[in-house]
Amino acid sequence: MRRLLWTGLAAAGALAAQTRPVVAVAGIMHESNSFNPAPTRLQDFTVQEPAATPDILKVWRSSNTELTGYLEAADQEGLEIFPALLANAMPKGPLTRETFETLLGRMMARIGAAPRLDGVLLALHGALIAEGFPLGDEEIVRRVRQAVGPRIPIVVTHDFHANVSPAMLRYCTALVCYQQNPHLDMRERGQRAARILARTVRGEIRPVHAARKPPMAFNLIFQNTYQGPFARVTRASLELETNPKVLAASVVGGYQWGDTPAMGPAAIVVTDGDPALAEREAARLADLLWQTREQIVLRLPDPAQAVREAMRAARFPVSLMDTGDNIGGGSAGDSTFLLAEFLKQKAVGWVIAIADPAAVQAAIRAGIGAAFDQPVGGKTDDLHGRPVRVRGRVRSLHDGEYLETETRHGGGRYFSMGPTAVIEVEGSTPDDLNLLQLTTRRVFPSSLHQLISCGIYPSRQKILVAKGTIAPLAAYAPVSAQVLFVDSPGSTAVNPARFRYRNLPPNLWGVQ
Numbered sequence: 474m475r476r477l478l479w480t481g482l483a484a485a486g487a488l489a490a491q492t493r494p495v496v497a498v499a500g501i502m503h504e505s506n507s508f509n510p511a512p513t514r515l516q517d518f519t520v521q522e523p524a525a526t527p528d529i530l531k532v533w534r535s536s537n538t539e540l541t542g543y544l545e546a547a548d549q550e551g552l553e554i555f556p557a558l559l560a561n562a563m564p565k566g567p568l569t570r571e572t573f574e575t576l577l578g579r580m581m582a583r584i585g586a587a588p589r590l591d592g593v594l595l596a597l598h599g600a601l602i603a604e605g606f607p608l609g610d611e612e613i614v615r616r617v618r619q620a621v622g623p624r625i626p627i628v629v630t631h632d633f634h635a636n637v638s639p640a641m642l643r644y645c646t647a648l649v650c651y652q653q654n655p656h657l658d659m660r661e662r663g664q665r666a667a668r669i670l671a672r673t674v675r676g677e678i679r680p681v682h683a684a685r686k687p688p689m690a691f692n693l694i695f696q697n698t699y700q701g702p703f704a705r706v707t708r709a710s711l712e713l714e715t716n717p718k719v720l721a722a723s724v725v726g727g728y729q730w731g732d733t734p735a736m737g738p739a740a741i742v743v744t745d746g747d748p749a750l751a752e753r754e755a756a757r758l759a760d761l762l763w764q765t766r767e768q769i770v771l772r773l774p775d776p777a778q779a780v781r782e783a784m785r786a787a788r789f790p791v792s793l794m795d796t797g798d799n800i801g802g803g804s805a806g807d808s809t810f811l812l813a814e815f816l817k818q819k820a821v822g823w824v825i826a827i828a829d830p831a832a833v834q835a836a837i838r839a840g841i842g843a844a845f846d847q848p849v850g851g852k853t854d855d856l857h858g859r860p861v862r863v864r865g866r867v868r869s870l871h872d873g874e875y876l877e878t879e880t881r882h883g884g885g886r887y888f889s890m891g892p893t894a895v896i897e898v899e900g901s902t903p904d905d906l907n908l909l910q911l912t913t914r915r916v917f918p919s920s921l922h923q924l925i926s927c928g929i930y931p932s933r934q935k936i937l938v939a940k941g942t943i944a945p946l947a948a949y950a951p952v953s954a955q956v957l958f959v960d961s962p963g964s965t966a967v968n969p970a971r972f973r974y975r976n977l978p979p980n981l982w983g984v985q
């Protein structure tokens with residue numbers, strides 16, 4: 474690509490008082506699951522561009538994402554934002570090459586259209602895989618760097634589930650990642666990234682960074698940063714950020730379904746002009762991760778054991794985390810292993826959501842109050858169980874729209890499940906309803922309003938199922954008497970023994 478002719482104000486060494494530095498904001502975000510056979514295509518992405526998204530900056534300001542944080546800090550720091558493009562898709566299989574090139578081409582063209590450019594803020598997930606590009610995020614930053622030249626600062630943000638490749642650090646000026654899982658700090662991390670960029674543009678600081686990766690995989694089950702072994706490491710990174718020489722310290726858990734050489738946790742430290750400090754502290758944080766390994770050995774009940782245990786509980790509701798069908802991690806959303814166990818063991822008072830557009834249509838055709846007798850779920854691929862015959866009646870039908878006003882994992886506000894049906898499944902009593910929520914789209918269970926908007930009261934159910942692992946906890950833990958993680962099969966099974974990896978570094982602890 475042609476080297477674009479921008480003269481960074483930072484490079485020019487002086488900033489005219491009346492000129493506001495112009496910063497391009499862009500992002501292509503995807504968590505790509507190597508074991509999901511369904512590739513991610515262009516139509517899976519929601520793309521926001523100024524030409525097609527009216528009031529794009531207002532849209533970006535209204536959430537709790539890193540982009541919201543970029544814009545808030547940009548206002549405070551006197552940066553002018555040039556919105557380029559934001560593309561987002563639910564996790565699924567790797568991107569097709571065409572999808573990747575199309576999105577990246579559009580993003581680069583838009584950045585190239587900036588009248589002037591003093592910096593770039595890039596929101597990338599950090600676990601994007603595309604056909605031909607196993608380290609997709611690195612390729613995105615490489616191309617932006619190639620286009621803007623060596624002097625324009627590029628600050629990148631990553632999700633906590635990033636698989637950070639060391640080369641990424643060569644192409645960007647500073648890398649700042651979410652520190653928390655469930656992710657409740659996107660906005661704050663976005664603000665930090667934009668402040669680093671602003672101060673770099675003004676010539677006040679000179680960011681240098683280092684990353685260290687311990688030779689391990691850190692199972693998602695143990696990636697709660699608020700309690701347990703990871704919390705200690707996260708606290709150390711938060712403390713490190715109180716050092717004025719440290720601009721950012723991030724410890725990420727990695728994404729275990731990305732079969733690439735970069736898979737695994739990492740510690741990344743950005744300092745102001747002190748490479749030795751960055752190296753030393755990144756090594757110290759990576760060592761803290763390594764020290765947790767005896768505490769992160771996986772021992773979980775399978776679906777049959779988990780349902781049995783939930784039925785015997787003294788207090789309800791019990792939330793079952795269906796880790797094998799972790800929609801936010803890129804699974805099908807129609808796994809039937811727990812549903813089959815509910816029916817087999819005659820459990821009562823449960824609720825489970827399953828994405829099944831054909832079953833939704835059958836419920837709509839039948840109408841409210843009518844009998845329902847359909848095979849449900851297990852239709853997307855052969856990893857998530859077989860369709861299960863469900864008998865009951867159609868309790869309610871919905872447009873599937875809901876709103877979350879609290880800060881939940883991911884920071885979103887508006888959600889759409891598509892047309893949705895609630896089936897009251899046989900065995901229900903007025904006090905203990907067995908409820909199957911059939912959705913048209915895969916719904917990542919970050920919000921209880923997914924259920925409440927359809928007249929389902931989570932606190933009145935005995936057993937709740939969330940198709941996720943850690944992310945749903947921000948919503949589900951407060952209403953649950955107990956949370957059980959289930960070693961269920963599926964494309965996001967937490968048990969690495971269920972997969973065959975091909976591209977990991979040899980002898981990675983926690984995989985064998």
Ligand SMILES: [Zn+2]
Pocket residue numbers: 632633634656
């Ligand atoms: Zn994440």
